Amino acid sequence: MTAAFVLGINTFIAAIFAIAFGVVATMNRSARGARWLAVGYATGILTVLLEFAIPWQANPLPTAATIFLVYLLTLTICLVGVARHYGVEPYANVLAAIWLASILALPVIFSLPYGTALRGLIYQFPYFAMQVLACFVIWRSGRREPLDLLLIALNALVALTYLSKPAIGWLVGTARSSQEYMTSTYAAISQSIGAITLVALALVLLLVMMRDTTAEIMARSETDALSGILNRRGFDTHARHTLASARSTGDPLTLVAADIDHFKNVNDTYGHATGDAVIAHFAALLKETASGGAVVGRLGGEEFAVLLAGTNLADGRRFAESVRERFSAAPPVELGVEHVVTASFGVAQLTLADSLNDLSRRADTALYRAKRAGRNQVSLALNPLPRLPASPSQSLSA
Structure with missing residues (x-):
């Protein structure tokens, strides 16, 4: 298999992945990294075309230097794409240092x-540095799922091939x-290695993006657009996982049900836009006050609910009282509301016999009790006492 044939295959592969x-x-506007990777793979095609031009040139030095720099540009664009996807900075200072060293090394290389061997080593070292930098970029993102670790390993392997x-x-x-x-x-051999690594890296990157896009779509389907917290579907899904975890570890778990008092009056007096702002404000308070592992929906x-892992009834009450006091402290004038808006809360702690529905019903019952008692307060659902076994004498008398 000749190098020209492999180069032709590489051109075709690069074009396919640029399109992919x-x-x-195009399908996911938030996939900023994909745009950079598309441009990067498209730029890589230029290096292949320049390789085909060299045999026909009497002085190949300018074209060879251009190939060196264009391929370095390709790796740079792809690195920025990976960094954008993972939401981290692409080490701009290190990139600038690699480029400066590469430009200064051009006269030495040629x-x-x-x-x-020395020329080859100096020629390949910037490419090696780029792949190593890609490993650090992915690692710095803090993501350690199998595909992320595979991508790091592949980048390290590609670095060693250089x-x-x-x-x-x-x-x-x-x-x-x-020219020869x-x-x-x-x-x-070199171009065959390039073809294999090109396909491997691109496929894993596509899998990473498909995984993250799927997760993003799932998150959107579980998120309430107005408040930015979980909707009912999302809350139920995450709450069941949290409840199962609490049962397996034996940790306490508390559910807080909340309801904004006289909310219809807010809509009728100030309009639905202001009512939406009040809902968003209350949701933000719940999220800010809750711990990182809480499920807020x-x-x-x-109507809102907060599932607090690792908390007992007293902890749940303190959480609810904190939100209640902050929410009712003063009229939310910045939201366009000129009177104090309050909320009522019901708190229930998980018992051994509770399902999520049972826990929700007890928290709702406590919430309605708070409403009937005058609103703007926290009511507790006391856990039922365990039934004692009947004594023999009681059984006989019965």
Whole structure:
């Protein structure tokens, strides 16, 4: 298999993945990394076309230097794409240092005899540095799922292939000049390695993006657009997981049901836009006051629920009282409301016999009790006492 044939395949592969990442970017506007990767793979096609041009040139030095820089640009764009997808900065200072060192190394690279190990090592080192930097970018994101770890491992492997190329050239021999590169065994091996790594990295990146896009779609389906917290479906899903975890560990669990008092009056007096702002404000208070592991949801209208892992009834009451006091402290004038708005709360702690529905019913009963008692207060659902077994004498008398 000749290097020219493999280069042709690489061109086709790069074009396919450029289109694939472009489609991902088009279908999901928030996939900023996909746009960069589409541009990166499209830029990589230029290096292949330039390789085909070298055999026809009497002085290949300008084109060879352009290939070196364009391929470095390709890796840079792809690195920025990966960083954008993972939501981290792409180490701009390190990128600038790699580019500066690469430009300064150009006269050294092309002054050394063609095919020597030292020339190959200096030539490949910036590419090695880019792949290592990609590993750090992904690691810095803090994501450790299997696909993320696989992507780090692949980038590390690709980095090592760049350093191995001078050794491969030494073992199989290289061309005597740039014009003869395409006919050499080294070129066929080098381009074949490039084709394999190109496909592997692109496929894993696409899988990562598909996974994250699916997770994003799922999150959107479980999120209440107005308040930014979980909707009823999302709350039920996450609450069941939290409840199952609490049962397995034996940790306490408390559910707080909340309802904004006289909310219809807010809508009737100030309009639905202001009512929406009050709902969003109350949801933000719930989320700010709750711990990081809490499940916070809007169940509909002005009704909310917060599931507090690792808390008992007293902890749940303190949480509810804190939100109640903050919400009713003063009229939310900044929201366009000129009178104090309050909320009522019902708190219930999980018992051994409770399902999520049972826990919700007891919290709702406590909430309605708070409403009937005058609103703007917290009511507790006391856990039922365990039934004592009947004594023999009681059984006989019965």
